[in-house]
Amino acid sequence: MALSVRDELITMKYGAGGRAMRSLIQDVLHDGLLGDDAPGEITLRAMDDGAALPLGNQWLVMTTDSHVVQPLFFPGGDIGRLAVSGTVNDLAMMGATEVLALTCAVIIEEGFSLADLTRIQQSIRRACADAGARIVTGDTKVMGKGELDGIVINTTGVALTDRVVPDSALRDGDRLIVTGSIGDHGMAVMARRLGLAIEGRLESDVNPINGLVRVALGAAPGAVVAMKDPTRGGVASALHEMAGKSGVGIIIDETSLPVSDAVRAASELLGIDPLHVANEGKAVIGVRPQHAEAVLAAIRQHPLGVDAAIIGECTSQRVGAVILDTGFGRRLVTEPEGEPLPRIC
Amino acid sequence: MALSVRDELITMKYGAGGRAMRSLIQDVLHDGLLGDDAPGEITLRAMDDGAALPLGNQWLVMTTDSHVVQPLFFPGGDIGRLAVSGTVNDLAMMGATEVLALTCAVIIEEGFSLADLTRIQQSIRRACADAGARIVTGDTKVMGKGELDGIVINTTGVALTDRVVPDSALRDGDRLIVTGSIGDHGMAVMARRLGLAIEGRLESDVNPINGLVRVALGAAPGAVVAMKDPTRGGVASALHEMAGKSGVGIIIDETSLPVSDAVRAASELLGIDPLHVANEGKAVIGVRPQHAEAVLAAIRQHPLGVDAAIIGECTSQRVGAVILDTGFGRRLVTEPEGEPLPRIC
Numbered sequence: 001m002a003l004s005v006r007d008e009l010i011t012m013k014y015g016a017g018g019r020a021m022r023s024l025i026q027d028v029l030h031d032g033l034l035g036d037d038a039p040g041e042i043t044l045r046a047m048d049d050g051a052a053l054p055l056g057n058q059w060l061v062m063t064t065d066s067h068v069v070q071p072l073f074f075p076g077g078d079i080g081r082l083a084v085s086g087t088v089n090d091l092a093m094m095g096a097t098e099v100l101a102l103t104c105a106v107i108i109e110e111g112f113s114l115a116d117l118t119r120i121q122q123s124i125r126r127a128c129a130d131a132g133a134r135i136v137t138g139d140t141k142v143m144g145k146g147e148l149d150g151i152v153i154n155t156t157g158v159a160l161t162d163r164v165v166p167d168s169a170l171r172d173g174d175r176l177i178v179t180g181s182i183g184d185h186g187m188a189v190m191a192r193r194l195g196l197a198i199e200g201r202l203e204s205d206v207n208p209i210n211g212l213v214r215v216a217l218g219a220a221p222g223a224v225v226a227m228k229d230p231t232r233g234g235v236a237s238a239l240h241e242m243a244g245k246s247g248v249g250i251i252i253d254e255t256s257l258p259v260s261d262a263v264r265a266a267s268e269l270l271g272i273d274p275l276h277v278a279n280e281g282k283a284v285i286g287v288r289p290q291h292a293e294a295v296l297a298a299i300r301q302h303p304l305g306v307d308a309a310i311i312g313e314c315t316s317q318r319v320g321a322v323i324l325d326t327g328f329g330r331r332l333v334t335e336p337e338g339e340p341l342p343r344i345c
Numbered sequence: 346m347a348l349s350v351r352d353e354l355i356t357m358k359y360g361a362g363g364r365a366m367r368s369l370i371q372d373v374l375h376d377g378l379l380g381d382d383a384p385g386e387i388t389l390r391a392m393d394d395g396a397a398l399p400l401g402n403q404w405l406v407m408t409t410d411s412h413v414v415q416p417l418f419f420p421g422g423d424i425g426r427l428a429v430s431g432t433v434n435d436l437a438m439m440g441a442t443e444v445l446a447l448t449c450a451v452i453i454e455e456g457f458s459l460a461d462l463t464r465i466q467q468s469i470r471r472a473c474a475d476a477g478a479r480i481v482t483g484d485t486k487v488m489g490k491g492e493l494d495g496i497v498i499n500t501t502g503v504a505l506t507d508r509v510v511p512d513s514a515l516r517d518g519d520r521l522i523v524t525g526s527i528g529d530h531g532m533a534v535m536a537r538r539l540g541l542a543i544e545g546r547l548e549s550d551v552n553p554i555n556g557l558v559r560v561a562l563g564a565a566p567g568a569v570v571a572m573k574d575p576t577r578g579g580v581a582s583a584l585h586e587m588a589g590k591s592g593v594g595i596i597i598d599e600t601s602l603p604v605s606d607a608v609r610a611a612s613e614l615l616g617i618d619p620l621h622v623a624n625e626g627k628a629v630i631g632v633r634p635q636h637a638e639a640v641l642a643a644i645r646q647h648p649l650g651v652d653a654a655i656i657g658e659c660t661s662q663r664v665g666a667v668i669l670d671t672g673f674g675r676r677l678v679t680e681p682e683g684e685p686l687p688r689i690c
Binding site for chain 2: 007008009010011012014015016021024025028029031032033035043044048050051053055056060062063064065066068100101103104105106107108109110111112113114115117118121122124125128134135136137138139140141142143144146147148149152154156158342343
């Protein structure tokens, strides 16, 4: 085992969605688990949003996420809506927009209020309805007082699709679309956690976006070649992963980035780049250049895509790099070590 | 919402696998989530070990479990082996013995030792090999120091099967087989937790038993009509659930119950009936009477089934009751409120 993880103890950065986490996963958690994949199969090795396995003449897509967000209720959503959206969106990012089934496993701390549990459950129910998804089986565990901070929820999803969209098929000239304003989820949670006065104007974007992705995929056959949801580590992390896996460079036009005034203000106050902040209802979509405008127009027709924008394009230069064109010059967008605040999702 | 849960706060009993937990699940967690099932479909409503959905001319079986066992390492196993076995066995209990894929989501406490994490990961790897299963996707989260007691692991599994075995198709005269000695897992964990001197002789039975179940199902076509793995709440809970759902009574022959000397001793010391104690490598299998001996013989050929026994039979009398025939008389086996010790799995 080639351990590149040098720490003897797990620290917060290993759960932050960035480089440290990737190294823990690849060097420790995947050790000995990478078997022989069938042609086209996507498993652990790909480090994608989920797995895709051949099944008949289709693909079974599968993804899992545990949700540990703190606080449980935040402006714009709660852990229940997040748990459904996170998993539905990971399926959608692989091209599977019709959810076959979700599982839901809750671990609850002794002393947790039944009223809060009921509120979370109702939120799960509404998010399932929004996504056209259903929970088919579950699991319930209780840990003692002080053994768990409130509640954590795992959701796992399966879906069938005729065509898998990976996160690695970008090539020179492809355009990148973001489906709406960036940084809303992370900033809303951070503002609530830190008690920022600006909090009232910030709201999480947490939403299942499989319907929006369906529209994007339907706009022009074969036009969408790569997708990633910019959760932990934000759009910067997603772009770095897509660039690295695809073997391209990515140039982003800063002026085209959709950022709300409230997120911009919070970002200046905190000194955190919105590109590094988590989203929970957005996608970064790589599109063949000749179809970019058609896909963008289709996305903007969807209620969750009105602020969508083409934010940049791929280049065969500077492979693996993400470059921000500010209008005055260019600078490298750093790959974050991870999300600035823990338990963002 | 018809709340029969009267407590305002969640207490340990709601995670203990017994009546209290069932009432929380049915009255709160399932509220508004029970849709229209397709014919033969098994979803939340059935409260079975997992779900079964029609897919082509087969069934897609799906199950999820979060594992919170304490201590993480116990005689005979650890949380890693438990996480794989628990989910593989739930699939097997529905008749799906060839695992298509597992997901694995870990939540780790800040400060957790990398050496322990590596040990758990290697145990997961070995258990997957034992089960002929593979993990295809995962998730990693870290919670702050004091926000989680060590590590919890969710595993979710999918499998295909031509025939689903429910937990509810028992009828008058059917025999019940238990695939080996009972109470080993729960007693081993309890002894370690309580520091009992007897601990050295106790060992958890934690094992994936999909191979054993495959042998049982193959012994005589259609012979196996119901299966349940007696985890939280033990064999007593499993039998109560099977009796209630099938609309039969069950009479158990106490002298036929396979119980190890160490479990018997611990059970007397603690005043806990082994029937109420969790197992993690056993199944209770309902079989048509004419095939009972053939199925038993097949199970006993399997390395994990050498102590298998026919422990009782179903009756059309006393519907829903589980009755223990001691040889001197008969008494009702109570349905436990739940597992006596929290975090047994």
